[in-house]
Amino acid sequence: MKLQALSGMKDYLGYESEELTDLSNRGLELFARAGFRQIRTPLLEEAELFDRSLGSGSEVVNKQMYTVQQGGDRLIALRPENTAGVVRAVNENRLLSNRSQLKLCYAGPMFRHERPQSGRLRQFHQLGLELFGRSDPLADAEVIWLGQQLLQQLRIDNTKLLINSIGCTECRPDYIEKLIDAVEPAAEKLCQDCQQRLSTNPLRLLDCKNSCCQELYSDVAPSIVDHICDGCRKHLEQLQEYLALLGVESFLTASLVRGLDYYNRTTFEFVSGDLGQQDAVLAGGRYDGLVEQLGGEACPAIGFSAGLERIMLLRSSYNDPRVDVAVDCYFLPIGKQALYKILPLVAASRSDSSGLRVELGNPEKTVKSQLRRANRYGARAVLICGEQELDKGLITYKDMASGEQTALDLTTQKKFAEQLKRLYFKFN
RNA sequence: GUGGCCGUAGCUCAGCAGGCAGAGCACUCGGUUGUGGUCCGAGUUGUCGCCGGUUCGAAUCCGGUCGGCCACCCCA
Incomplete structure (x- = not known):
């Protein structure tokens, strides 16, 4: 399997x-x-x-x-x-x-x-x-x-805040009793689930999604907010005042009864x-x-x-934010010698403070295919190193948007990093 | 837990009154020296979810199973 x-x-x-x-x-x-x-x-x-x-x-x-x-x-x-x-x-x-x-x-x-x-x-x-x-x-x-x-x-907009009070241990039992008394005579008209709820968890009757049940409840069921004790009612009223003061719009919803005891x-x-x-x-x-x-x-x-x-x-x-993160610099070595030169630069560029996202090419692949890949990654800059560059101690900086190429001095790493940064931010 | 719809290439899907497994996109390579995107050309990719049944022959029909979506239930 x-x-x-x-x-x-x-x-x-x-x-x-x-x-x-x-x-x-x-x-x-x-x-x-x-x-x-x-x-x-x-x-x-x-x-x-x-x-x-x-x-x-x-x-x-x-x-x-x-x-x-x-x-x-x-x-x-x-x-x-x-x-x-x-x-x-x-x-x-x-x-x-x-x-x-x-x-x-x-x-x-x-x-x-x-x-x-x-x-x-x-x-x-x-x-x-x-x-x-x-x-x-x-x-x-x-x-x-x-x-x-x-x-x-x-x-996240387009949300609506529903609030309710389900009373306290003092007043809730009284309400539940009244609720049962009101609904029980019509028990036969209720859906299967509600008939079950009547004995196991009467409060949950109120948020039944069956429209027949809902109609019945709106006719006969007492509203919980009318039956909670003074303490609970004052608590609710005060809360509504504070919410208004805070600019939070709320909708009192008597059927909001939550499932956890x-x-x-x-x-x-x-x-x-x-x-x-x-x-x-x-x-x-x-x-x-x-x-x-x-x-x-x-x-x-x-x-x-x-x-x-x-x-x-x-x-x-x-909004559709599914955009893959683009690579900033793509290092492109041509041949193994070039890789030896480039690898330390990649390491340095990934760990320095520039925050640049850096990708390394495959020295065995052709320049064409490496550039294709750099392009697919959305690289803004490609750093090319091959025989020509090795001979002169240079590395070629290519800006992908304009295609413009510049030679960077490779003699010391620090100097290289500075030049890279300067060029990168010049183009972007 | 109950019910309805669905499962074919990396992705989106076509093929389904049983007869060689398909398209688009993607991917790889090429269009002579070391230069991407656009264009042109070539190529690769499959346990048709899985197991079984019917049949000369099953992606296609049937049963089961796993997974997904949707509704019920319940909840964030």
């Missing part, structure tokens, strides 16, 4: 890999300016960590984790998301002792075993941040503002109409109970993460 990448796993070639690195770096830099320090946690964690944080009933934990049985009954898992791991690390390294606030950011691969689609891979990359120790809506506003800044700086109060999602069904580019929410739930001192927190592959999809649909 032919060897090939696993389903849903992708090779990032050339430009794609470079862009992935570049996007991560630009994001982390933006976060750093807002005081976030980097954290890099292991790709593997105990599976229990995700059971206890995301919720053992959640789709991600139930069906999408890559797990490995290790030793006796120890089950380990490739991380399907990063918040749980970060919280584990915060607790384990006691990062919250002696401080009231902690800001962390990260970028790296996540793994979910689901059916691949555009914008959905089994190994994908997320860029995100977590802010610990702040329960005030100003923290939410700052975090959401950073999300918006990130998208803006990466030239740890969220409370604020949830938000930046969605794009240009991504097909996988429309969330950047999403997150508040998770005030998680730190304690995973064994730490109680500590409120909020965070988000962005899907880098989805960002790349959006960028390529707006």
